[in-house]
Amino acid sequence: xxxxxxxxxxxxxxxxxxxxxxxxxxxxxxxxxxxxxxxxxxxxxxxxxxxxxxxxxxxxxxxxxxxxxxxxxxxxxxxxxxxxxxxxxxxxxxxxxxxxxxxxxxxxxxxxxxxxxxxxxxxxxxxxxxxxxxxxxxxxxxxxxxxxxxxxxxxxxxxxxxxxxxxxxxxxxxxxxxxxxxxxxxxxxxxxxxxxxxxxx
Numbered sequence: 272x273x274x275x276x277x278x279x280x281x282x283x284x285x286x287x288x289x290x291x292x293x294x295x296x297x298x299x300x301x302x303x304x305x306x307x308x309x310x311x312x313x314x315x316x317x318x319x320x321x322x323x324x325x326x327x328x329x330x331x332x333x334x335x336x337x338x339x340x341x342x343x344x345x346x347x348x349x350x351x352x353x354x355x356x357x358x359x360x361x362x363x364x365x366x367x368x369x370x371x372x373x374x375x376x377x378x379x380x381x382x383x384x385x386x387x388x389x390x391x392x393x394x395x396x397x398x399x400x401x402x403x404x405x406x407x408x409x410x411x412x413x414x415x416x417x418x419x420x421x422x423x424x425x426x427x428x429x430x431x432x433x434x435x436x437x438x439x440x441x442x443x444x445x446x447x448x449x450x451x452x453x454x455x456x457x458x459x460x461x462x463x464x465x466x467x468x469x470x471x472x
């Protein structure tokens with residue numbers, strides 16, 4: 272399955288945020304496991320445990336074609352990923368990092384096919400980046416404060432467009448697409464701020 276470059280870009284952003292925000296106790300190169308874990312419960316709620324396991328198993332199968340080192344990884348009965356200990360001795364950090372990118376890219380690609388781009392971005396933003404205020408606006412350079420303000424504004428625009436989409440059926444699909452694009456832009460800005468902003472004293 273050919274995936275658009277934007278899918279890999281989003282995967283890279285999510286992994287960078289997962290690593291920069293210290294959301295996982297795993298080594299940097301295994302941030303993909305953290306991303307999958309944080310998506311597990313909301314996707315189980317959306318598709319059921321069997322549906323989520325099927326989705327993640329398919330993503331893992333597709334990713335193995337490009338990254339055979341993932342053969343050591345399995346989807347457990349509860350939908351979690353197992354086999355990290357078996358992966359570590361086989362590959363170096365760069366190879367494991369690329370395998371993680373491929374896995375998350377494939378998972379996002381399947382999500383887009385199943386629920387659409389706008390819903391995928393909404394899910395990812397609410398679960399992976401649940402609150403763009405993880406950066407304090409005090410003690411950071413003015414430029415970064417301005418970026419965070421723009422993130423807030425874009426989130427508001429996206430939410431208002433989503434509301435309008437429900438009210439006006441003739442343009443629902445178009446408005447949801449635009450809303451998703453605006454939300455994607457907010458995500459990009461938030462991740463840039465998360466990674467590049469110096470920590471407040």
